[in-house]
Amino acid sequence: xxxxxxxxxxxxxxxxxxxxxxxxxxxxxxxxxxxxxxxxxxxxxxxxxxxxxxxxxxxxxxxxxxxxxxxxxxxxxxxxxxxxxxxxxxxxxxxxxxxxxxxxxxxxxxxxxxxxxxxxxxxxxxxxxxxxxxxxxxxxxxxxxxxxxxxxxxxxxxxxxxxxxxxxxxxxxxxxxxxxxxxxxxxxxxxxxxxxxxxxxxxxxxxxxxxxxxxxxxxxxxxxxxxxxxxxxxxxxxxxxxxxxxxxxxxxxxxxxxxxxxxxxxxxxxxxxxxxxxxxxxxxxxxxxxxxxxxxxxxxxxxxxxxxxxxxxxxxxxxxxxxxxxxxxxxxxxxxxxxxxxxxxxxxxxxxxxxxxxxxxxxxxxxxxxxxxxxxxxxxxxxxxxxxxxxxxxxxxxxxxxxxxxxxxxxxxxxxxxxx
Numbered sequence: 448x449x450x451x452x453x454x455x456x457x458x459x460x461x462x463x464x465x466x467x468x469x470x471x472x473x474x475x476x477x478x479x480x481x482x483x484x485x486x487x488x489x490x491x492x493x494x495x496x497x498x499x500x501x502x503x504x505x506x507x508x509x510x511x512x513x514x515x516x517x518x519x520x521x522x523x524x525x526x527x528x529x530x531x532x533x534x535x536x537x538x539x540x541x542x543x544x545x546x547x548x549x550x551x552x553x554x555x556x557x558x559x560x561x562x563x564x565x566x567x568x569x570x571x572x573x574x575x576x577x578x579x580x581x582x583x584x585x586x587x588x589x590x591x592x593x594x595x596x597x598x599x600x601x602x603x604x605x606x607x608x609x610x611x612x613x614x615x616x617x618x619x620x621x622x623x624x625x626x627x628x629x630x631x632x633x634x635x636x637x638x639x640x641x642x643x644x645x646x647x648x649x650x651x652x653x654x655x656x657x658x659x660x661x662x663x664x665x666x667x668x669x670x671x672x673x674x675x676x677x678x679x680x681x682x683x684x685x686x687x688x689x690x691x692x693x694x695x696x697x698x699x700x701x702x703x704x705x706x707x708x709x710x711x712x713x714x715x716x717x718x719x720x721x722x723x724x725x726x727x728x729x730x731x732x733x734x735x736x737x738x739x740x741x742x743x744x745x746x747x748x749x750x751x752x753x754x755x756x757x758x759x760x761x762x763x764x765x766x767x768x769x770x771x772x773x774x775x776x777x778x779x780x781x782x783x784x785x786x787x788x789x790x791x792x793x794x795x796x797x798x799x800x801x802x803x804x805x806x807x808x809x810x811x812x813x814x815x816x817x818x819x820x821x822x823x824x825x826x827x828x829x830x831x832x833x834x835x836x837x838x839x840x841x842x843x844x845x846x847x848x849x850x851x852x853x854x855x856x857x858x859x860x861x862x863x864x865x866x867x
Contacts, residue, residue, distance in 0.1 A: 480532035491540040502754030606658020642669025655691035678823035685830035692834030717800035718832030733805035734779025743767035750806020
């Protein structure tokens, strides 16, 4: 017969597995958490035309043993992972195709963090970017229910049916819009504050304005949107892009979408010069993140895994059997803006907010170096800055005029009261 203490231990473990234990304190540090990514599969139901994962396949699937060994190494080496918060990110391919495996991994992570009294037990998240096709299935919904308070799930929907189905297609060429949008109401009911991720390439530039507004109309209030980093841009694309963003700015301000909705293209401090002595951070988190593939290899980020690279060989920084190789990791920790940017980028008058992807820098470089910054999106960034300036000037002017109108109305009411 079990003792009372043993029964209490079993109950406690059950509560941990079912996410019924709430964190004792919310120690989350935005932007300072450790990101650990499990590439659970390289398979996907879709064949998106702009996808940077050029080596997707149905053969490479992570085993629980590899995941377990990786977790044991990570949780057992706190000196190498000193962050107070952690994001366990699950990607593919399409990660929800491996929801059974992910469930086992998450259960093991929670159990080990609790038993080791690891500080991450009070501040962790399980994160997903998914195509949404499997979201309403019983297995996924069981996982969501079990882990809801520690989940961040982003369903990718590109906008209108025309834009979405232009790129996000099944392997037989059929569009996936209808199948994805059918799961949006359930997702928003469970995660009303989560956003979607929209990707823009050359072909779908004319759909940007109407697509963002369409997503708002579906009830999605946060639209994270970016242009692809690859060199796909043609002459005149920046002009189309700027026009689309200015149309979007007019719609958001004139019809007051800005009060409840967010579009990541419009950022107040975008497009300013950067002092290299003060603003010299690396945009990308390569080296500070850790990505793990099916073989147990460690990467500075997922974009350095072989299935993400067109031209170059993958770069590993260790594996789950031998741990992190500090010598192979060290070059990534030295990366900053000036070590990889050409002089025109350092001197650029609208440098702030101009992003880059470290993996794309490496893949597009003339030699196998991580110290050559790709500038393929230069003209697109400048177009965005011009539209962003238009947005904020118009919004400030609107708010100023509304303020003056309210002040005038107040003065009139006061005058009428005095006359009476």
